Amino acid sequence: MIENLLSAADLDAATAAAILDRAAGFAAGAGPDQPLRGVTVANLFYEDSTRTRFSFDTAARRVGAGVVNFAAKGSSVAKGESLKDTAWTLRAMGVGAVVIRHGAAGAAHRLAGWIDEPVVNAGDGAHEHPTQALLDAYTIRQRLGRIAGLRVAIVGDVRHSRVARSNAILLGALGAKVTVVGPPTLVPRDGAVLAPGVEVSFDLDAVLPEADVVMMLRVQHERMGQAFFPSVREYSRRWGLDVRRAALLAEHAIVMHPGPMNRGVEIAGEVADSARSTIVDQVANGVLVRMAVLSLLKGLANR
């Protein structure tokens, strides 16, 4: 059972495996039927994220829960209500669990300190996005049959990426060998600050032939013009996964992207649409993994 899911570090290998197995069970139609019937899950979204909110919303409904969507825009949050007051409001409404997406790192931790109900971090600033890491792990296992021993390259703006942080932690804990690749301005100097054993490279061409999994990160528009790299074109030439680079990959290697993609920037359209791309699978698997997480939250499931 999961008390809160704030960080991928909250999951030991056994718990992570239990979530992935439960997700696989749901995929096979073998999971518990509507385990959260009668429970209300609050989706508290302080950032615009249609994809993630829709994924959590769908997952909650498929496990039988009622959902209240609390978007920052148009609610009291936009009028300046504090996170703590909002948390107490949700409690008073009797929600069983809170899913929170927030622009500030640590927001989910803060929320979990104020309420007794389980909190699921759906992305907090540049900190973590643990359900993304779970769905990526699920997708890797689905395609390649295992995670332990695989070489995973996470490529791009690692510095500002919650996806990279959670994946480095979770995939490392599940036995993968993680290398982060990107311009020196956007990767940590020492990969170990992300998770034990994480390596750092600036040279994508050198990393690709050895990789079993390549995870391309989105280049955020706000990074441009902040001198992290000279231009989008140069970024794309050095760290984008174009057709030439994709040919360096081993035949079995897969290409992942958390979405939304900038086609032609970090990933070429032909690569995104190729057979080795898992991008559409990742979206489908996101719902399954989130169903599993919600159904395994402590004290929530009825069956």
Added chain:
Amino acid sequence: MSYLIRGARIVGGDPVDLLLRDGTVAEVGTGLSAAGATVVDADGLVVLPGLVDLHTHLREPGREDAETIATGSRAAALGGFTAVCAMANTDPVADTAALVEQVWRIGRDVGLVDVQPIGAVSVGLAGERLAALGDMADSAAAVRIFSDDGICVHDPLLMRRALEYVRAFDGVIAQHAEEPRLTQGAQMHEGDVSARLGLGGWPAVAEESIIARDVRLAEHVDSRLHVCHVSTAGSVEILRAAKARPWASSGPGPARITAEVTPHHLLLTHELAATYDPLYKVNPPLRADTDVAALRQALVDGTIDIVATDHAPHVAHDKECEWAHARPGMLGLETALSVTLSALRDAGLDDRRLWDVIAARMSRAPARIARLDGHGRDPAVGVSANLTLVDPAATRVIAADGGASRSRNNPYAGLSLPGRIVATFLRGEPTVIDGKACR
């Protein structure tokens, strides 16, 4: 009223009696008796010159919900202080003679500590035009320290002019050293913990580059520079080199370059940010343990001249929120001496030397930098009776509340710390007796 303090150890020396009369120390000796004097039993206690805080945020005017001159003065007295220098970043900003006189007068009316206003360097702390430096110096508040604290005077030309100008009245510029471009979006010390937590980094070099520039600017115009809240090992190195240059100690008067460290930078580290509790959010941020060690060493060897609290009260809702949305700062007045004692515990100082360092860094030197003539002098016949009685043997567990402060952002709650302030005297009258505020 007169007071006879029996058996106190002056700055850790041998026990003596002190008779306080008409605001001064009238007699010092053994076996003193004075008819009509109130006797204060100070057996086992150390008597220090009243502590002086060069860096206090009293929040009045503007944020009286967080602190007032009255509540802050009481916290200061309880912490053993007889004088505090009130920072200029109030609302409105203390950038005119009228405003500094207002703060000074309220402080005097409260009467628990001497409240010495600090004037802003620039109008509205905007870093564009010089504030009314001379008018503030000539006012009843007799301002000598000028600071835009909270914001760095980062324009090198404005900094140069400010340093140059205040020479006319023996002023000093107290710089908040923070290169603003290098700290855009900064939330905590840039290092392994910030990388893990996904919080924006405040790199040490943002402080060090400004200090390196300012020590040369000060030398170039032959003026006085005081560096606020030094927080990194690299800053200590730069200060040590700057102070070793012949200019720094040439000519009459005290050192031209001085520096302070806060109690929290002597004790706490950036690991605490992993709680995401903004109680530990402060500017400059808590740093690594190697920085803490360098700061402690610098305090002992005098590279850092003083301990200053940077007492920064904040209302609860400015701390009970997301880290990035919280205001930086923590309380410090009531715990400063205990935290400093705790930080120096492992420095290998003998008892006499320890108390001499404490008196130097927390009273004599800050009084000298602030030009507070009645403060910072060891108790002796004829000296203004501003003094503090400390129980060195006591250990206290810091309460979770904020003490006398109106705010509650106390990062030391639950810690067991050495030393307790037993009494504080301001010009011969007690402001604290038996650890309790008299008013």
